[in-house]
Amino acid sequence: MGQIEWAMWANEQALASGLILITGGIVATAGRFTQWYFGAYSIAAGVLICLLEYPRGKRKKGSTMERCGQKYLTTVVKLFGPLTRNYYVRAVLHFLLSVPAGFLLATILGTVCLVIASVIYLLAAIRGEQWTPIEPKPKERPQVGGTIKQPPTNPPARPPVEVRKKPSVDEEEAASAGGPQVNPIPVTDEVV
């Protein structure tokens, strides 16, 4: 289990907890349960958690599947710098967010799930994991034939006289047996 990035699972768990908190909160608020204001809090906390956890962090090794449309939230989450990068902060934040929801039955499931997510984030933080945003790859347009420009009009410059007078051993071997260059593959001139 050495290569597990706990943060990835914590992220899924926290996202699920956020959704459960929102659902429980809606039920409690709509049904006007006793102490329903905890339900209203749950909805707000759940939305915050979902927004924070939606952009998936980059894996250490290999490619990461982005969630649909996450790049907008990535830019926002990135702005908070170390607050969102560091998983200790996230673990503490989730734990604190989960406490008020624990007072209401409708949202207690969200609390339990969020506490578990917080523990997994703590584990991830202890192992030194960090949230790295997935940057969009700069669109490199492959310059097909970009280096092929017009064929040179001038022949290559001749080496100085001294070198010309004494050809090196390598050059002799590489030179064909006199005469013009013979192409191994028939080459057709495609001049447009």
Added chain:
Amino acid sequence: MGNWLANHWLSVLFLVSWLGLNIFMFVYAFLKYETSEKYYYTREILGTALAFARASAFCLNFNSMMILIPVCRNLLSFLRGTCSFCNRTLRKPLDHNLIFHKLVAYMICIFTAIHVIAHLFNFERYSRSHQAMDGSLASVLSSLSHHEKEGDSWLNPIQSPNTTVLYATFTSVAGLTGVIATTALVLMVTSAMEFIRRNYFELFWYTHHLFIVYIICLGIHGLGGIVRGQTEKSMGESHPYNCSSSFLEWDKHEWSCTRPHFVGHPPESWKWILAPITLYIFERMLRFYRSQQKVVITKVVLHPSKVLELQMRKRGFSMEVGQYIFVNCPSISFLEWHPFTLTSAPEEEFFSIHIRAAGDWTDNLIRTFEQQHSPMPRIEVDGPFGTVSEDVFQYEVAVLVGAGIGVTPFASILKSIWYKFQRADNKLKTQKIYFYWICRETGAFAWFNNLLNSLEQEMEALGKMDFLNYRLFLTGWDSNIAGHAALNFDKATDILTGLKQKTSFGRPMWDNEFSRIAAAHPKSVVGVFLCGPRSLAKSLRKCCQRYSSLDPRKVQFYFNKETF
């Protein structure tokens, strides 16, 4: 669309029946609790939430029963074997067992949500009716527990106005097991998300064993008898239709209506899940028994590109082409079992697997064998389990497509063909095979090279060069390789592989290939088998549908995908 339906009608029928059963059960239970007289007084306090909770519970029982069955591999293998006389369309649904397992899991999640929300309302209403001192029927019913001479005849589980719903939940069997079971369910679902499952398989595998917690909690969930209905005897004496309006007079001795008596609904979940649990326990015991049998490693080959080949023997082991086994290596990890396709043919005396380094466990395994410790690590094997490849010999024309390491089931098939040819097996229905191997780098070719080499020579010797038509595609090429290939264009054998068939670069153009095959075999049934990524499956499936003629006597393409 028509072609898809023709290929998958049994799966569609199965799914439609399962969905239909769910809907029917929900509606049936809903109506029962919403209209039955037995629950008249209960409904006075709870309203429609009672019916929602009970209906979703009924469906949850059903789905919890269904979810364990698709993962009983050995049972499914047995069914598959028994059905060998059935045609291929009937056996296909058995390959989709994991898809069905996931669908049932989603259904369980949906019904759990309904059930939990309904019970939240129930508990809230019980609590309110206890605190309401307005003398309504609901509050009178709630106070029924206070009279001890009737014994255990309460309706409202919340016995005192000071009990909060939280306290009531966590001190009742139903509430506590409910919270634990739902938490286990959430953990199982989050660790089973595709992203986690594909990249961190061990996490998924270990966390998924929380299903034991879920099943146990489900079994004891109903023990408290919280759902209460009026007893038969009480209904005979004072029927709710007669007596409900006169609830203020129940205590008066002269009145014909007496206080109603209630009894809890006995737990029934265990009835649903007992049989699948037994089947699953039997399945795990069978896997354990099969794994304990001794496996002898006869040969270990380390191929380039970190591919490890293990040739093994096991008493009583018999396989078919394209099957897979689960392998466990206790010295690396005691509890993990990983699936691998068999790359040997049934005709050989050993069975072999090719393992590529793709994660923790495989890395460790390859490293252990590289270091060549003198007693070789013990290997346990469970299987073989059947997949679609067994059907390949039943098609006149077979198109096999393997992407990267996905070629392994086809290694087994090609080897089997070789042996069948050697023995001049008449049962071989296949007349022609088109094999496409799509790979990123040349190193991975090496072990498969030898196989294709020997097949080439074999075909030449028998004079049947056109039985096997294969094309290799190198997708990770660069200008260097292309330059080399261009320079060596005239050579008889390919510079990369040494085979007679030249390597092509880039991806195959499937439209061209399919139209060529359709033109060459206008009246045949062509089976297309893929082991590779989903995107490739999509394009192949489309091509199959496009090039299958509407006339069932003309060329028909059937698409089969391998999944693990």
